[in-house]
Amino acid sequence: MSIIEIRNLVKRYPRPDNKTETFNAVDDISLQIPAGTIYGILGPNGAGKTTTLEMLEGLTDIDGGEAYIDGVCVNTHPYEIKKIIGVQLQANEYFDNLSLRELITLFGALYGRSSDPVELLGRVHLTEKAEARPANLSGGQKQRFSIACALVNDPKVLFLDEPTTGLDPQAKRNLWSLVQELNGTGMTIVLTTHNMEEAETLCERIAIMDHGRLIAENTPRQLILQHAPEPPQAPLHGSLEDVFLVLTGHGLRE
Amino acid sequence: MKSATPLPLVLARTLTKIFLRDRQAIFFSLFFPIIFMVVFGFVGNQDQEPISLGIVNNAPGDLSRDFIQLLEGNPLFVVTEGEEQTLREALIAGDTTMVLILPEELQQTDNSVELGLLVDAAQVQELGLIMPVLEQSLLAVERQLRSTEPLFTLAVEDVQARSQRYLDFLIPGLLAFTLMQVSIAGSGFNIVEYRRKGILKRLFVTPLKPSDFIAGIVMSRISLCILQIAVLLGIAVAFLDVTILGSYLQLFAVIFLGAIIFLCIGFLLGSLAKTQQSIQAIGNLVIFPQIFLSGIFYPIESLPGFIQPVAAILPLSFVANALREIANNGASLVQIPLDMLGIGVWMVISFIAATRYFIWKEVAA
Numbered sequence: 001m002s003i004i005e006i007r008n009l010v011k012r013y014p015r016p017d018n019k020t021e022t023f024n025a026v027d028d029i030s031l032q033i034p035a036g037t038i039y040g041i042l043g044p045n046g047a048g049k050t051t052t053l054e055m056l057e058g059l060t061d062i063d064g065g066e067a068y069i070d071g072v073c074v075n076t077h078p079y080e081i082k083k084i085i086g087v088q089l090q091a092n093e094y095f096d097n098l099s100l101r102e103l104i105t106l107f108g109a110l111y112g113r114s115s116d117p118v119e120l121l122g123r124v125h126l127t128e129k130a131e132a133r134p135a136n137l138s139g140g141q142k143q144r145f146s147i148a149c150a151l152v153n154d155p156k157v158l159f160l161d162e163p164t165t166g167l168d169p170q171a172k173r174n175l176w177s178l179v180q181e182l183n184g185t186g187m188t189i190v191l192t193t194h195n196m197e198e199a200e201t202l203c204e205r206i207a208i209m210d211h212g213r214l215i216a217e218n219t220p221r222q223l224i225l226q227h228a229p230e231p232p233q234a235p236l237h238g239s240l241e242d243v244f245l246v247l248t249g250h251g252l253r254e
Numbered sequence: 255m256k257s258a259t260p261l262p263l264v265l266a267r268t269l270t271k272i273f274l275r276d277r278q279a280i281f282f283s284l285f286f287p288i289i290f291m292v293v294f295g296f297v298g299n300q301d302q303e304p305i306s307l308g309i310v311n312n313a314p315g316d317l318s319r320d321f322i323q324l325l326e327g328n329p330l331f332v333v334t335e336g337e338e339q340t341l342r343e344a345l346i347a348g349d350t351t352m353v354l355i356l357p358e359e360l361q362q363t364d365n366s367v368e369l370g371l372l373v374d375a376a377q378v379q380e381l382g383l384i385m386p387v388l389e390q391s392l393l394a395v396e397r398q399l400r401s402t403e404p405l406f407t408l409a410v411e412d413v414q415a416r417s418q419r420y421l422d423f424l425i426p427g428l429l430a431f432t433l434m435q436v437s438i439a440g441s442g443f444n445i446v447e448y449r450r451k452g453i454l455k456r457l458f459v460t461p462l463k464p465s466d467f468i469a470g471i472v473m474s475r476i477s478l479c480i481l482q483i484a485v486l487l488g489i490a491v492a493f494l495d496v497t498i499l500g501s502y503l504q505l506f507a508v509i510f511l512g513a514i515i516f517l518c519i520g521f522l523l524g525s526l527a528k529t530q531q532s533i534q535a536i537g538n539l540v541i542f543p544q545i546f547l548s549g550i551f552y553p554i555e556s557l558p559g560f561i562q563p564v565a566a567i568l569p570l571s572f573v574a575n576a577l578r579e580i581a582n583n584g585a586s587l588v589q590i591p592l593d594m595l596g597i598g599v600w601m602v603i604s605f606i607a608a609t610r611y612f613i614w615k616e617v618a619a
Contacts, residue, residue: 059455059458079461082460083461085459087456089452089455089456089459091452091455092452093451093452094451094453094456095269095453096272096276097272097275098271098272102271106265106268110261110460110461110462149456153460
């Protein structure tokens with residue numbers, strides 16, 4: 001059963017060079033994301049990953065098509081959607097001069113809930129940092145704290161936008177196991193990433209986007225079988241990174 | 255589980271806590287107004303040193319003698335009599351602040367005469383403060399001559415009994431100025447800062463309603479603003495011997511309403527400006543003209559005539575004037591209907607503008 005259903009989703013923006021014309025940042029995307037999976041959206045910079053997430057989160061207007069999360073229409077009921085999703089954005093700064101505990105309490109209040117900051121911080125292994133300020137956290141701790149904030153409303157779907165970008169290998173592995181723990185409780189997790197190893201390790205299914213379009217969608221294994229070049233560039237087996245480069249080309253993106 | 259406190263209150267409490275923990279922000283919000291007060295407090299005390307007034311008496315007689323005696327009796331003036339030429343030179347040299355010329359016609363008491371007043375243009379701000387005293391003296395002379403009704407005299411003596419220092423004039427203006435600064439910074443500058451950090455975006459993916467968010471900021475900022483102004487006023491009253499003649503309650507009622515105007519203007523600016531630089535620029539465009547035109551440091555009447563009508567309808571002018579009337583003249587709110595009307599109109603305008611342009615999706619992005 002799919003918990004997220006996306007049909008012909010379109011987002012138009014004015015062209016940077018000619019404001020009178022538009023281009024499709026997200027171009028006719030249709031996806032079904034099964035409940036309880038970890039789902040990865042991959043693509044070069046500017047492929048439309050973040051825009052797709054922002055449309056699902058109600059941050060950006062949907063210009064065409066429709067999306068449903070847990071049967072609720074995103075187009076028509078953005079406030080209902082916000083109650084059942086948790087969001088970790090790429091930028092994750094918070095109000096200054098508040099401790100993690102106070103911030104979690106505040107986020108709880110935004111959902112009309114009284115949350116238990118200690119329990120939530122415990123879930124992301126930050127119990128001992130309850131009285132610290134976000135500014136004093138390391139990169140990995142900041143990301144885990146962001147996830148804790150996204151969990152205050154017991155979301156059915158958790159959106160993570162590039163959660164491990166800029167983290168060192170230890171912090172990255174640590175975050176992966178956190179994502180797996182959360183998924184183990186039945187939570188659906190949708191994440192974007194540039195890290196192929198991450199997609200291969202975590203995700204049950206993967207969508208690859210480029211230039212706003214969906215160019216491939218399957219399990220990592222199937223994608224490798226279908227698209228990895230023969231003979232594989234890696235000596236022993238084809239990798240997802242090969243698949244990615246074959247599908248999106250070697251040109252550098254800004 | 256539902257939490258009991260309404261969300262705007264939770265937000266207001268949290269935002270207030272954030273501000274109160276920011277020592278630097280507290281320091282800078284009070285630093286300049288206090289410096290101003292202390293500096294002008296000293297200037298004001300030395301201002302007991304009276305204004306030197308030269309008098310050219312072209313009409314020797316009882317009338318002019320009475321008049322000169324009255325002026326001499328006023329502690330505001332040191333009177334020197336002399337020839338017009340000498341006094342003109344003294345005025346140019348800066349030894350005399352102004353020269354009053356009593357014309358020959360002063361002898362004939364039955365028709366009104368014109369007194370000439372020579373001033374140094376550089377000192378022209380002081381004119382606004384001195385003119386009323388001169389006019390009072392003239393009126394007193396006239397009354398003596400005509401021995402008119404005592405009902406008038408009572409009112410006149412009441413005015414004269416309070417010698418107003420510049421500091422007394424300045425304090426209400428300074429309160430209005432601080433009110434504007436902290437309110438515009440509290441809403442507009444903060445909105446831009448929250449957007450830059452992505453905090454608005456983060457709040458927007460929760461079910462928080464924009465009206466709750468704005469209500470939270472407004473409540474927190476109004477409380478802080480009243481607190482800051484109470485501190486300034488406390489310092490002025492305790493250490494600088496400033497007296498508030500009117501009711502404190504009404505004074506703070508005006509401050510409350512004024513804070514709403516400038517918070518709304520701040521929201522409007524924060525919605526229009528997309529970057530920290532542009533809010534600085536647009537903010538200055540709104541703040542600076544009001545500092546100079548709204549009668550904060552000197553009366554609007556001392557501005558060039560063509561600018562006065564514009565200056566008088568600025569929001570800060572209404573607020574400053576209302577505060578001054580209450581503080582200096584003991585007016586009550588019903589005695590200043592024009593100022594209250596001005597404040598009311600600006601509240602409506604700024605509220606409509608602020609809500610019209612504060613759109614979550616655009617402001618947060």
